[in-house]
Amino acid sequence: MSDATKTTNLTVAQQLREVRWYQQPRWRRLGALLSLGLLMSMVTGVQGTHNDIFYAVRENFSDGSVAVWLGLALLVWAVREFASAPFTSSARKVKGTLVTPLGAVGRLWSTERWVRWGVIAAFAAILVWGPMGLSRFWQTxxxxxxxxxxxxxxxxxxxxxxxxxxxxxxxxxxxxxxxxxxxxxxxxxxxxxxxxxxxxxxxxxxxxxxxxxxxxxxxxxxxxxxxxxxxxxxxxxxxxxxxxxxxxxxxxxxxxxxxxxxxxxxxxxxxxxxxxxxxxxxxxxxxxxxxxxxxxxxxxxxxxxxxxxxxxxxxxxxxxxxxxxxxxxxxxxxxxxxxxxxxxxxxxxxxxxxxxxxxxxxxxxxxxxxxxxxxxxxxxxxxxxxxxxxxxxxxxxxxxxxxxxxxxxxxxxxxxxxxxxxxxxxxxxxxxxxxxxxxxxxxxxxxxxxxxxx
Incomplete structure (x- = not known):
C-alpha cells in the first residue's frame, strides 16, 4: 500500500471519528429540550378539530404559546449548562468549610445513642402530628x-x-x-x-x-x-x-x-x-x-x-x-x-x-x-x-x-x-x-x- 493511500485512509478514519458540533452532548440536550417544549406547546395548547387538522398548530403559533414553551426550554438548558458551575463551586466550598462540624456531628451520631433516638423521635413526631395542621382536602x-x-x-x-x-x-x-x-x-x-x-x-x-x-x-x-x-x-x-x-x-x-x-x-x-x-x-x-x-x-x-x-x-x-x-x-x-x-x-x-x-x-x-x-x-x-x-x-x-x-x-x-x-x-x-x-x-x-x- 502506497503512502498516499495510507494518508487517504487515515484522513477518512479521522473524519469518521470526528464529532460534529451538533453531535456534542450539550447541543444534543438543547435539541431534546426544544423538542420537548414544542411538544408541550402542542399537547397543552388549543385542541384541534376534525375539519381542519392544522387548526391547533396555527392557533398555538399565533397566540405565542409555542414561543413561551420554547423560551422555557431554552432557559432550563442555559441555566443548567452555564449557570450551574458557579453554584456547584460554591456548594463545594461550603461543604469544605463544613467538613469539621459535620464530622463531629457524625461521630456524635455514631457514639451517642441518645442523639440518634432523639432525632428519630423528633422526625417521628413530625410525621405523626404534622399533618394535623393541613386542610381537610390535603389530609384526604x-x-x-x-x-x-x-x-x-x-x-x-x-x-x-x-x-x-x-x-x-x-x-x-x-x-x-x-x-x-x-x-x-x-x-x-x-x-x-x-x-x-x-x-x-x-x-x-x-x-x-x-x-x-x-x-x-x-x-x-x-x-x-x-x-x-x-x-x-x-x-x-x-x-x-x-x-x-x-x-x-x-x-x-x-x-x-x-x-x-x-x-x-x-x-x-x-x-x-x-x-x-x-x-x-x-x-x-x-x-x-x-x-x-x-x-x-x-x-x-x-x-x-x-x-x-x-x-x-x-x-x-x-x-x-x-x-x-x-x-x-x-x-x-x-x-x-x-x-x-x-x-x-x-x-x-x-x-x-x-x-x-x-x-x-x-x-x-x-x-x-x-x-x-x-x-x-x-x-x-x-x-x-x-x-x-x-x-x-x-x-x-x-x-x-x-x-x-x-x-x-x-x-x-x-x-x-x-x-x-x-x-x-x-x-x-x-x-x-x-x-x-x-x-x-x-x-x-x-x-x-x-x-x-x-
Missing amino acids: VLVDQIAIYLLVAVGLNVVIGWAGMLDLGFIAFFAIGAYSAAFWTGALPVQPPVVLNNFLVIPLAVITCLIAGVLLGAPTLRLRGDYLAIVTLGFHEIVYLAAKNLGDVTGGTSGVKVDRWHIDLGFWTYEWNVIDQMPFYWLLLAFIAIVVFLFIRLEHSKVGRAWTAIREDEVAAASTGVDTVRYKLMAFAIGASTSGIAGVAYASKVGYINSENFVILLSILVLSYVIFGGMGSIPGVLFGAAFLVWLPEFLRDFVDPKDRHMYLGALLVVMMIYRPQGVIPSRRRQRELEMAEAGTGGADATGPASGRQS
Missing part, C-alpha cells in the same frame, strides 16, 4: 393517594430498583389486594367461606399476591427488558379485563361497597370515621413504617445482595452460584405482596372499588414515581411518590385536568436528561451510572449520564 390527598401509592412504589422498587426487572403491570397486584379485601369481607357477589375483618384480610391478601407474583414470574424468568415489560403489561390487562367483564364475580364497572376499617373485640369496638382522615393516616403510616423497616433489613441481607448481583449482571451472578430463578421469583412475590397490602388499605379506606380504579395508567405513574425518586433507593422512592402525587393536586387550580400528566412527563424527560439516577439515588445505582458513563462497567443504564458532560 395524603391518605387516599400519597400514603397508598407510597406502599405501591416501595413494592415496585423491589422488582425494578433491586432486581432490575421492568414491570409495567404492577398495579394488577394492587387490584388483586383490593378485590381480596372485597371478597373476604363479603362485599362481592360471590360469598367467601367465612367473612373476615379487614385486618385479618391482610395476610390472606399477601398470600394471594405472593401466589400471583410467582405465577407471573415462573413462566417469564427467561425474559428480560422489553420482553418482560410486554408480558407484565399483558398480565395487567388480563386482571383488569377479568375484573371488568366478570360482573357476576367482581361487580364489574358497577363496583362493590367494601367495609371500612373497624375493630370489634367484643368488649371494645372502634370504627374509623369517614370524615376524620387522621386515624386513617396514622394506620397507613404504621403500615408504611413496618414495610420500610422490613425492606431496609432485606436490602442489606443475603437476598438483597443477590438481587443486586442479578441486576448488574445476571450471567455473572449465575456463574458465581446465585440461584437466579429463586431470587427473581422472590422479587416478584415480595413486591407483589406489598402492593396487595396497599390494595387492602385502599379498598378498606375508600369503601368502594370497581374495575376502573385499576387502569394501566396507574402502573405507568407508579413506575415514574420510582424512576423519578431514584431506583433502588427507599428514601428516593418515598420522595418521588409523595412529590409526583402531590404535584397534580397542586396544579389543579392552574392546569387543565387533562394536561396534568403531561407536566409530569415533561418533568421526567428533564430528569432523564440531567439526572438519570433520580432525585435521591442509591449509592449503588449512582456508581453504576458513573461507570457506564466512563465506559468502565456493564451497568444496566439506559444511556450515558450526559448531564455531567460539557
